[in-house]
Amino acid sequence: MSKTKEAKRVTTHVLQEMKASGQRISMITAYDYSLARLVDGAGIDVILVGDSASNVMAGHEPPLPITLDQMIYHACGVVRGCERALIVVDLPFGTYQGNTKLALSSAIRIMKESGAHAVKLEGGREVAGSVERILSAGIPVMGHLGLTPQSIYKFGTYVVRAKEEAEAQRLREDAKLLEEAGCFAIVLEKIPAALATEVARSVSIPVIGIGAGAGVDGQVLVLHDMLGINKEFNPRFLRRYADLHHIITDAVGNYISDVRSGDFPNTEEQY
Numbered sequence: 654m655s656k657t658k659e660a661k662r663v664t665t666h667v668l669q670e671m672k673a674s675g676q677r678i679s680m681i682t683a684y685d686y687s688l689a690r691l692v693d694g695a696g697i698d699v700i701l702v703g704d705s706a707s708n709v710m711a712g713h714e715p716p717l718p719i720t721l722d723q724m725i726y727h728a729c730g731v732v733r734g735c736e737r738a739l740i741v742v743d744l745p746f747g748t749y750q751g752n753t754k755l756a757l758s759s760a761i762r763i764m765k766e767s768g769a770h771a772v773k774l775e776g777g778r779e780v781a782g783s784v785e786r787i788l789s790a791g792i793p794v795m796g797h798l799g800l801t802p803q804s805i806y807k808f809g810t811y812v813v814r815a816k817e818e819a820e821a822q823r824l825r826e827d828a829k830l831l832e833e834a835g836c837f838a839i840v841l842e843k844i845p846a847a848l849a850t851e852v853a854r855s856v857s858i859p860v861i862g863i864g865a866g867a868g869v870d871g872q873v874l875v876l877h878d879m880l881g882i883n884k885e886f887n888p889r890f891l892r893r894y895a896d897l898h899h900i901i902t903d904a905v906g907n908y909i910s911d912v913r914s915g916d917f918p919n920t921e922e923q924y
């Protein structure tokens with residue numbers, strides 16, 4: 654889409670209509686102005702400023718260290734780069750759990766300081782109070798169930814979640830609860846496809862999957878993973894749409910040899 658054309662903004666209401674009409678929702682992460690501008694221009698529906706920034710931008714393994722200030726910094730760049738997509742920002746670890754007042758003030762900071770459109774948080778019944786309190790300020794909330802990376806030390810592993818009936822039942826109930834609390838959408842991460850399909854059919858709000866099969870209302874991937882920048886991360890659910898690892902390594906390698914040989918810059922590339 655051309656940046657000069659007026660782009661109609663995707664809203665939570667538009668996502669609701671997309672679910673109702675069976676149109677699948679595309680969502681992707683972005684953490685900075687330049688890449689947000691590219692994915693927005695390509696026509697993505699939702700951009701998630703995920704706390705996966707802690708992994709792909711800062712090199713941490715679990716996303717726990719990223720701070721609210723850092724999330725706001727990333728979100729500001731994304732907001733400046735977008736005209737069309739709905740922009741959702743993750744509440745980072747330690748800014749909403751177990752404290753509804755803190756949850757509200759963290760969400761307000763994100764909305765006021767970045768200009769994003771919604772927040773996302775992880776968990777079910779244990780965060781329902783925070784969801785309701787954030788919503789009381791008119792801030793849309795996206796839920797996140799299944800594999801929730803902020804709780805990785807509780808799970809102890811990145812394996813598929815909710816394979817056992819007790820955990821599956823808890824997830825079904827939590828999805829209903831998040832819907833009742835007022836979430837406008839839910840991300841389901843790394844759970845059996847049949848369970849994800851069942852959950853998507855049981856709630857009226859859009860369900861966006863990552864490693865949750867094709868029976869949900871939309872899909873989300875981490876941008877750096879699907880572009881093949883991060884070549885070490887190879888989960889089964891990941892489809893790579895580019896091989897930027899090799900493209901960037903080759904390009905930078907060619908630049909280095911041109912600098913070393915004196916080939917760059919040539920007479921056309923100087924003043």
Ligand code: KIV
Pocket residue numbers: 682701702703704705706743797840842863873874875
């Ligand atoms: O932080 C993130 O990128 C996410 C997605 C994997 C859904 O939460």
